[in-house]
Amino acid sequence: MNISRRTLLKGTLAGLAASAVAGCNNGAASRGSGEVIYWLWDSAQLPMYTECAKVFQQENPQYSVKIEQYGWNDYWNKLVTGFISGTAPDVFTSHSAKYPLFADKGQVLALDEFVERDGVDLSIYQQGLADRWIGADGKRYGLPKDFDTEVYFYNSALTEAAGISTEQLNSMTWNPRDGGTFEQIVARLTVDAKGRRGDQPGFDKNNIKVYGLGYGDAGGADGQTSWSWYAASNGWKYSEGEPWGTKFFYDDPKFTETIAWWRGLITKGYMPTYAQAKSGVDVTTSFGAGKYAITPNGSWMLETYAGLKQVKTKLARLPQGPIGKRVSMMNGLADTIWADTTRRDAAWAWVKFLGSKTAQDIVAKAGVVFPAVSASLPLAKAAFEADGWDVTPFLEPVEAGDVFAYPANPNAADVTAVMVPAMDAVMSFEKEPSSLAEANEDVNQILAAAS
Amino acid sequence: MIFLAPATLGFVVFYIWPTLRGAYLSFTEYSLLQPPRFNGLQNYERMVQDSFFWNALVVTVEYVVINIGLQTVLAVLIAMLMYRLTKSITVRAVILLPYLIANVVVALVWYWMLDFQVGIVNQGLELIGIDPVAFFGDSHWAIPTVAGINIWRHMGYTALLVFAGLQMIPSYVYEAAEVDGSSEMQTFWRITLPLLRPVLVMVLVVTMIGSFQVFDTIAVTTQGGPINATRVIYFYIYERAFTRFDFGYASAMAMVLFVILAIVSLLQLRLLRAKESDLA
Numbered sequence: 001m002n003i004s005r006r007t008l009l010k011g012t013l014a015g016l017a018a019s020a021v022a023g024c025n026n027g028a029a030s031r032g033s034g035e036v037i038y039w040l041w042d043s044a045q046l047p048m049y050t051e052c053a054k055v056f057q058q059e060n061p062q063y064s065v066k067i068e069q070y071g072w073n074d075y076w077n078k079l080v081t082g083f084i085s086g087t088a089p090d091v092f093t094s095h096s097a098k099y100p101l102f103a104d105k106g107q108v109l110a111l112d113e114f115v116e117r118d119g120v121d122l123s124i125y126q127q128g129l130a131d132r133w134i135g136a137d138g139k140r141y142g143l144p145k146d147f148d149t150e151v152y153f154y155n156s157a158l159t160e161a162a163g164i165s166t167e168q169l170n171s172m173t174w175n176p177r178d179g180g181t182f183e184q185i186v187a188r189l190t191v192d193a194k195g196r197r198g199d200q201p202g203f204d205k206n207n208i209k210v211y212g213l214g215y216g217d218a219g220g221a222d223g224q225t226s227w228s229w230y231a232a233s234n235g236w237k238y239s240e241g242e243p244w245g246t247k248f249f250y251d252d253p254k255f256t257e258t259i260a261w262w263r264g265l266i267t268k269g270y271m272p273t274y275a276q277a278k279s280g281v282d283v284t285t286s287f288g289a290g291k292y293a294i295t296p297n298g299s300w301m302l303e304t305y306a307g308l309k310q311v312k313t314k315l316a317r318l319p320q321g322p323i324g325k326r327v328s329m330m331n332g333l334a335d336t337i338w339a340d341t342t343r344r345d346a347a348w349a350w351v352k353f354l355g356s357k358t359a360q361d362i363v364a365k366a367g368v369v370f371p372a373v374s375a376s377l378p379l380a381k382a383a384f385e386a387d388g389w390d391v392t393p394f395l396e397p398v399e400a401g402d403v404f405a406y407p408a409n410p411n412a413a414d415v416t417a418v419m420v421p422a423m424d425a426v427m428s429f430e431k432e433p434s435s436l437a438e439a440n441e442d443v444n445q446i447l448a449a450a451s
Numbered sequence: 452m453i454f455l456a457p458a459t460l461g462f463v464v465f466y467i468w469p470t471l472r473g474a475y476l477s478f479t480e481y482s483l484l485q486p487p488r489f490n491g492l493q494n495y496e497r498m499v500q501d502s503f504f505w506n507a508l509v510v511t512v513e514y515v516v517i518n519i520g521l522q523t524v525l526a527v528l529i530a531m532l533m534y535r536l537t538k539s540i541t542v543r544a545v546i547l548l549p550y551l552i553a554n555v556v557v558a559l560v561w562y563w564m565l566d567f568q569v570g571i572v573n574q575g576l577e578l579i580g581i582d583p584v585a586f587f588g589d590s591h592w593a594i595p596t597v598a599g600i601n602i603w604r605h606m607g608y609t610a611l612l613v614f615a616g617l618q619m620i621p622s623y624v625y626e627a628a629e630v631d632g633s634s635e636m637q638t639f640w641r642i643t644l645p646l647l648r649p650v651l652v653m654v655l656v657v658t659m660i661g662s663f664q665v666f667d668t669i670a671v672t673t674q675g676g677p678i679n680a681t682r683v684i685y686f687y688i689y690e691r692a693f694t695r696f697d698f699g700y701a702s703a704m705a706m707v708l709f710v711i712l713a714i715v716s717l718l719q720l721r722l723l724r725a726k727e728s729d730l731a
Contacts (some may be wrong), residue, residue: 105484279567279588
């Protein structure tokens with residue numbers, strides 16, 4: 001071998017340059033025109049989607065799918081850099097909090113033409129789900145794949161010890177003045193260091209062993225798993241013209257009185273202080289260690305709760321609020337197509353397949369999420385039942401139509417940047433709930449500036 | 452020249468070009484997904500009005516003061532102990548160990564250990580009769596906690612740098628001091644520290660620049676909270692650029708940070724007379 005350094009260097013540089021060029025545009029040159037790259041973030045769903053891809057390929061031999069999975073945080077960063085550098089996936093899982101901005105910036109493909117051309121039946125989806133993916137501009141940006149709602153996850157050993165029956169837990173009422181039977185139950189479930197309960201004389205609220213109610217955060221702009229159902233069952237709406245809010249109502253007394261009641265549970269000792277709640281790994285870890293009796297959470301957390309081996313977890317309905325109903329936020333994911341994809345037809349074929357009953361049956365059978373196609377739901381229910389979950393509390397509000405949408409908004413990131421510190425400040429008692437009026441003004445200013 | 456080429460290429464591609472481009476973008480409105488649009492000094496004007504920016508600066512300075520202050524004192528202490536007591540390679544390796552663990556791993560492990568409800572530290576505090584502390588959740592504790600974690604990770608490495616500096620001090624000055632009957636403390640203040648100055652300045656400048664750029668510990672633990680207590684400048688820049696797609700404004704803040712760091716470093720080098728040694 002007699003290669004000079006210079007030749008070696010040149011060779012290396014040429015090699016680098018070649019691989020850099022090949023790396024561009026998603027490796028479009030190197031892969032077949034029928035190969036679709038698909039991204040998702042939930043590792044638990046990877047096996048089901050791999051199976052979906054197999055079935056899809058059998059049905060459409062001209063197409064193939066390559067699935068890539070990245071964790072939630074990496075996912076969005078990689079996606080955005082992909083948009084900029086032209087290496088984004090052809091099809092990707094999207095979220096209501098994120099897609100409005102992508103749509104606004106022209107990064108996702110409107111599907112109206114395709115839906116019309118192929119006569120896709122949108123009535124197979126749970127009521128209202130398909131419409132969540134119609135953007136502020138009236139165009140459709142995705143086909144729904146699943147949905148989620150919220151319930152109370154409770155530690156059944158603790159409720160039994162407190163003498164609270166399943167019926168009591170499932171028939172709770174709530175109001176912002178005295179918290180209704182819900183607050184009575186939470187009080188009863190709170191135990192101080194000497195074993196006295198929150199509704200017993202001598203209860204020491206400064207030395208708590210088990211909190212009746214846990215919470216993960218102050219809720220920010222949506223309160224999805226913290227306060228959204230209280231506020232909504234108190235007759236509050238996020239914004240004028242839901243879900244494409246042009247004017248938000250965080251200054252509405254119906255909202256501020258809800259938050260004032262909620263943080264009042266901290267004063268009463270039934271809920272940990274904000275500092276304590278935030279100074280932990282997460283709410284499920286504390287719940288798993290038996291520190292909380294009840295924690296509200298979303299259906300996507302079922303698997304995490306199932307993994308908590310030290311406690312026996314069961315599900316209870318949300319409380320009935322002043323409007324006389326139990327209401328839950330209903331949010332969901334959809335598959336969307338990148339606007340600059342070079343494989344529109346293949347991408348659409350894959351999205352259409354994922355939105356079909358065939359694909360959603362495969363996903364439903366695994367019992368990880370609730371499928372968007374109504375007819376696939378019994379399969380998911382059966383799968384959850386086999387895992388020991390009675391998921392009825394999640395599904396009741398959906399069947400009754402008592403659900404409300406995630407506050408979608410192309411400026412969600414800016415709104416969140418205002419609302420998270422504002423809610424944090426209220427929950428840590430550094431500001432009064434009335435201060436939310438200021439935050440609301442900031443939010444509305446952002447929306448006004450953007451439109 | 453040919454030997455410099457790879458390094459120069461790397462320097463130009465990964466430092467000079469991004470810096471110049473960042474400087475350009477700081478005068479634009481750039482949402483990442485649409486081409487940048489020139490808007491003059493608007494980003495800088497916005498910055499003056501932005502209370503989050505000023506808060507981020509204050510929080511960052513608080514972090515740097517705690518971080519660098521304690522870390523430097525501890526590092527000199529450890530280095531002195533090593534210098535006076537042992538020159539064992541094993542001890543040096545052990546002291547360097549935390550530095551070899553990835554930042555994110557260190558942050559996550561401490562996050563678990565400092566958990567209010569189930570963390571081992573608070574369990575230990577309770578055992579000895581101290582009330583548990585909400586290390587990450589309390590706005591007064593959050594920055595000292597993050598600073599503490601990074602001190603734990605970096606002090607061994609810093610100590611080794613100081614230790615190397617100590618070894619460069621000729622032994623005859625110590626012998627002379629001993630002959631003159633100087634006490635241990637006198638020797639430290641009058642001989643060791645002044646002769647260590649050039650190395651200490653270098654260490655201070657390097658660690659302080661690193662300290663201003665604290666990011667990963669916060670990204671995996673508090674994410675800027677509680678409220679805005681740990682929203683340090685780097686994290687705020689990141690949020691603006693990559694979650695709020697306000698890249699132009701983020702670039703402008705990055706430029707300001709660059710200028711601040713340059714001034715701080717220059718001041719340190721000047722005031723502490725880094726170029727001259729007292730040995731001469």
